[in-house]
Amino acid sequence: MDKYIGIPLIFMLGLFRKKKKELQRNPQNIVIVMIAAIGDTILLSAIIKELKLLFPNVAITLVCSKGNIQAAKNLPQVDHMIKFDMANVLGSFFLLRKLPEYDLLFDFGTWAKFNAFISFVIKANFKVGFKRKSMYRHYIYDCITEHIDELHEIENYRNLVRALGHRLLSLDPEFKVSSENSQWLNPKRKYVVFHMFASGSHKMKKEWPKKLWFELAQRLMEEGYTIILTGGKEDKEQAEAFVQLIGGFQCFSLAGKVSLEETAAVIKEVGAIITVNTGVMHLAAVMDAYIVALHGPTSPERWGPVTKKSVILTPNIKCDQLLSLGFEKHQCVLEDGCISTIQVDDVFEAMKKVEIGEHFVKTSSIL
Incomplete structure (x- = not known):
């Protein structure tokens, strides 16, 4: 379905969306689409830290799913979180469409056309996403970068931000743990x-x-x-x-x-x-x-x-x-x-x- 319906759908949507050539200098709100698994979300935390340094006053919203929400809610730099409910796809799309327009959208999905469709539904002034060989999912983005198999995934993520001309510090990922969750073990063993x-x-x-x-x-x-x-x-x-x-x-x-x-x-x-x-x-x-x-x-x-x-x-x-x-x-x-x-x-x-x-x-x- 992703191949036979997703490809022509994303291509047609790309034709109807007028591409933007410039991004405003200091975005005030950024939305990130990441509905993948726990590991991908933890790696993403490093990129969110970079965005907070680049744009100190920015508010970051993360669109996640049941599969990664447990990781997403422990990312300290995320200001708002929206769960995309796969059991209620139409309702979730309706919710996303009602959101106010964002200055900048990043889609960190690497292959699924479903991610691209989510990114299309969300209103944003400028959209950034991956292009992959034979995936045909990049048509709705204003700025694209190649997703490369020979790179570690965290470097692919960094390249998505670098595509906008920013230099990064290559920060490490982060996951917040409450001080209440400590001292589980017997110190003598x-x-x-x-x-x-x-x-x-x-x-x-x-x-x-x-x-x-x-x-x-x-x-x-x-x-x-x-x-x-x-x-x-x-x-x-x-x-x-x-x-x-x-x-x-x-x-x-x-x-x-x-x-x-x-x-x-x-x-x-x-x-x-x-x-x-x-x-x-x-x-x-x-x-x-x-x-x-x-x-x-x-x-x-x-x-x-x-x-x-x-x-x-x-x-x-x-x-x-x-x-x-x-x-x-x-x-x-x-x-x-x-x-x-x-x-x-x-x-x-x-x-x-x-x-x-x-x-x-x-x-x-x-x-």
């Missing part, structure tokens, strides 16, 4: 967070096999670690089953039991996490935790954590079909995916670096 669950298309190929998590857990518990599992409501059943498999008191699950902000507070307090490539990995980076990031069919250069405190482990075989947007066709010769070739020994040794206080250096196997 040592902990590590396991985030075993991916999301989106090809999630199974981005998840390290459970048998390898089990072996790693056994070895870390022998070293005196208590393991905390994190995840969403959809992961709760699997997480509880893993805890039952492990047995004992050295492993427990918070998956589906706490909010995203509470998850962030736990990660911050623990200070160390082993995670697959997903939104919680980016959350851990802004919490300044040590990260052991397990990448499968995704490039760390494209989607790695934005931090210097990480070890990045990639498959021991070359993957010829790395995912860039996440939904592309992907087939792997291995039943458990190329991520299954990451060895338990390598992950264990990465965790030992945390224990002895070594500085992390980004490393990888074969990309």
